[in-house]
Amino acid sequence: MRRPRLAPDGAAAGASGAPSRATIHDIAREAGVSTATVSRVFNQPEKVSARTRDRVEAVIARHHYVSDALARGLASRRSRTLGLVIPTIMNSIYASSTQAIQQAAQEVGYTVLIGISEFSADEEALLIHRLLERRVQGLILTGRERRPDLYEKIRHNRTPFVITWRQSREAALPSISFDNYRAAQAAVAHLIALGHRRIGLICGRSDVNDRALDRRRAFEDSLQAAGLTPDPSLIFERSFEFVDGRAAMHTMLARPERPTAVFCANDIQAIGAMYECQEAGVAVPRDMSIVGFDDLPIARYVTPQLTTIRVPAGEMGARAARALIDAIEAGEEVAPCALVTDLVVRGTTAPPARA
Amino acid sequence: MRRPRLAPDGAAAGASGAPSRATIHDIAREAGVSTATVSRVFNQPEKVSARTRDRVEAVIARHHYVSDALARGLASRRSRTLGLVIPTIMNSIYASSTQAIQQAAQEVGYTVLIGISEFSADEEALLIHRLLERRVQGLILTGRERRPDLYEKIRHNRTPFVITWRQSREAALPSISFDNYRAAQAAVAHLIALGHRRIGLICGRSDVNDRALDRRRAFEDSLQAAGLTPDPSLIFERSFEFVDGRAAMHTMLARPERPTAVFCANDIQAIGAMYECQEAGVAVPRDMSIVGFDDLPIARYVTPQLTTIRVPAGEMGARAARALIDAIEAGEEVAPCALVTDLVVRGTTAPPARA
DNA sequence: AAGCATCTTGCAAACGATTACACAAATCTG
């Protein structure tokens, strides 16, 4: 033994300085059994006689023994861990899918390691690397735009994964998600059906966020399909924040020909836009219709209540986690699944006022 | 070798079925060096000659080799990992401290493992156990009310920790936080100074949340000290949600003698209360003063802007992480530190209307 | 009482890294 941790006589750490953390050997020795038996007390208690089990458990409790998940994972080649990468924690919509994922994982004894990428691709690549190092048994990713060698790395490391929040219609990658394009289509179609002809868009940055891109494309395509021309001066790409929605609406209201309706690709922006209208004395929905996206709880609490797209964040998270775990245990890839979004018509949309 | 992973001749896994994930041995063999050298390429690259390093790095890249953090942590007895336990991810105030903690940790090469307790003590105990199993080198906890044997377990496992969000004035445990009691005192003092005599409280559940308890106590004590008697029918303990604030205000407005001011121990509740006033035609601040707590971004965006207590969530998180890491590397306990909160007077408070 | 399952338990080899220590080769000194 080159770096002895215990006294030379091999006795348990006694009064000689700070006792090291107890290991399975310490427990085994003190209970008078082998380490195999201690291990079985944890993993297959039914295989250990009640007498022995009690004895071992007493020693465990006495020492506040906490087994080493690193050694356990190494020896068993099972970490019972999932990796999750989300762009931010500050938006409650990601918070609710995260919550659901954790819960679903926990129910079957898995732990979730959360990585926050702050919308940076480099950061995300680093996080994925770190999660693979930790030998997560599966990965839950957000969105789809990433360098192909990242997927290659994940596959090389034999780690199943599932993509959430963005189901592309040409789905080549396993995803449990909904169709952002179609969801946004429904919102815009609603406004067009009400009779709006001049419609603005407040949206996320489509260059860093592929969900924002889907929503923007759906907006433009829907207008085109209805014979309307999207006016670039009524399209605002900003962060998904209250202030950004408010500022964008401020600019729109100052336009000589203001829109009669605005589609916001996010509820927070929509509520910011509503505030700006209220401040400016523009009545919602009489003078301005607003549609949001996400159906956050707060959408029901503002006056008037916000018309929006309900996205099944919690259900999506729970399903993704369960599907991933099934895939892990079956040794297969995740079977894709598309969830449906609903348009929830509330109080912020109405036909345009007769000019 | 009992469970051989490679062909009997010890050759690299060839065309025989699915190749296993590459290990440091595979890399070493293929680069014609020892595993020690491969390890050094990662950990002390300056000790490896440029020629060898290039050769090894090429093999690493070719195989998409990802080293095993479990084995690494086991061998080196350093996981470079911090554990964080928060009650919920759904409240943006915890989100911002979490964000700050992650960032501070990442700057010095640490990773943060996040556990969400959902305000359950049992869940929290389990999470702490799991984090200790993963051999986190330090723990960041939220609040203070927990069974003493939990702290004993943490200490037994030689893991330094720091408590955030709740600094008790009798601080026996290392905390980096602010004084909830004093912060709430400032809010109530402000209302009293304005001339309010009949003041309501909307607060979190003080039985499950010790921050809520501090704030409630400060409220009651401050009234007493000013010669006022707290009216139990004007004290509401609810969840920290919009609806709860709104409902509580609804009940208060229905009282024959309604309060002229309300202190909400949380901005979300405060904004819910404001909405209810608006709905009921009660002018804020003329007929009702409202003070919040947290200074969420949204506090500035509502009309009128919310008077509230600013808590330094981000700063607190960053400091806690840094102090914890310092303590880890020095092998000491965390030195406690108290941050200051400010009362931010905005538009929702004014002297009571002359009756 | 012998034969045979069934329970319990222990032995010891992995798992995939890190890192003292040793030692050979390259470089520097005077």
Add this chain to the structure above:
DNA sequence: CAGATTTGTGTAATCGTTTGCAAGATGCTT
């Protein structure tokens, strides 16, 4: 150019578990 450093690399023990196999103990049949 011999001796002293420095530099680069390899050997092998170790970290704390799990788990296949073997073997002893126990109980049940005849």
